[in-house]
Amino acid sequence: xxxxxxxxxxxxxxxxxxxxxxxxxxxxxxxxxxxxxxxxxxxxxxxxxxxxxxxxxxxxxxxxxxxxxxxxxxxxxxxxxxxxxxxxxxxxxxxxxxxxxxxxxxxxxxxxxxxxxxxxxxxxxxxxxxxxxxxxxxxxxxxxxxxxxxxxxxxxxxxxxxxxxxxxxxxxxxxxxxxxxxxxxxxxxxxxxxxxxxxxxxxxxxxxxx
Numbered sequence: 001x002x003x004x005x006x007x008x009x010x011x012x013x014x015x016x017x018x019x020x021x022x023x024x025x026x027x028x029x030x031x032x033x034x035x036x037x038x039x040x041x042x043x044x045x046x047x048x049x050x051x052x053x054x055x056x057x058x059x060x061x062x063x064x065x066x067x068x069x070x071x072x073x074x075x076x077x078x079x080x081x082x083x084x085x086x087x088x089x090x091x092x093x094x095x096x097x098x099x100x101x102x103x104x105x106x107x108x109x110x111x112x113x114x115x116x117x118x119x120x121x122x123x124x125x126x127x128x129x130x131x132x133x134x135x136x137x138x139x140x141x142x143x144x145x146x147x148x149x150x151x152x153x154x155x156x157x158x159x160x161x162x163x164x165x166x167x168x169x170x171x172x173x174x175x176x177x178x179x180x181x182x183x184x185x186x187x188x189x190x191x192x193x194x195x196x197x198x199x200x201x202x203x204x205x206x207x208x209x210x
Contacts, residue, residue: 004048006074008041011051011059013073018063029058053157054137057208067209084113087126087143094165103148103161103201116145116209123149124206127159134169137185138208144169146203157185157205162198169205 015025015036022036034040035055043049060070086105088098098110105111105125114126129142137157138144146159152172160168160182170182170192180199182192 004041004050007051007056008036010070010073011036011056014059014063014065014070017073025059025063026055029055029062031055031058053205053207067207083116085116085125085145087112087114087128089128090130090159090167090169093127093159093161093167099161099201101200103203114143123147126209129169132186133189134185138169143209144205145207145209147206148201148203150204150206152202152204158182158202159205160194160202161200162194163200164198168192 011025012022015022018025018028020028022038023033026035027033036051041049056070059065060067086107088105088111092098092110095110098106100106104123116124116126124145124147127144127146129138129140129144131140144159152158152175154172154174156172158170158172160170160180162168168182170184172180173183173191174181178196180194180196180202182194184191
């Protein structure tokens with residue numbers, strides 16, 4: 001699995017490649033200029049702070065770099081290991097027979113596979129965005145790499161499948177023992193509050209391939 005230091009090293013090398021400082025790269029990507037400062041990489045309590053999936057995605061868009069190129073900056077002499085992971089369309093993901101109770105792909109008919117850098121998430125799979133319900137953050141054809149085994153915290157982008165079959169891609173705003181509050185990624189769509197009992201599984205968005 002990629003380490004905290006490796007991810008930040010890749011960001012620093014990407015900035016250097018394009019003639020930016022870390023803060024200059026952040027500004028180029030439309031982020032706060034201090035987002036990538038070294039002082040922001042470790043919290044006051046000593047905990048490691050990771051760059052968000054969205055900030056990395058914005059940096060790649062701003063520089064025109066692909067995810068593969070970004071990962072190669074971690075170890076320029078050796079490409080990262082690759083793996084085949086299951087892929088399905090977001091619309092088809094509503095069919096319960098395609099997932100286990102833990103939110104893992106069952107494989108078989110309906111599933112395809114894509115090659116993707118191995119990020120150490122053994123339980124990761126891919127969902128292809130269909131339609132415009134997640135604009136402007138995620139667009140039709142984007143591929144979300146998600147993990148139902150990763151811990152989920154406030155502010156994370158998540159994919160939630162309800163027992164009724166509905167699949168939601170939202171931002172986790174708040175979670176209590178009884179409810180989960182989700183903020184819409186598209187301003188034209190409403191936020192949602194769902195009962196915990198309605199949720200079949202919830203997976204955190206780890207990467208976006210655009």
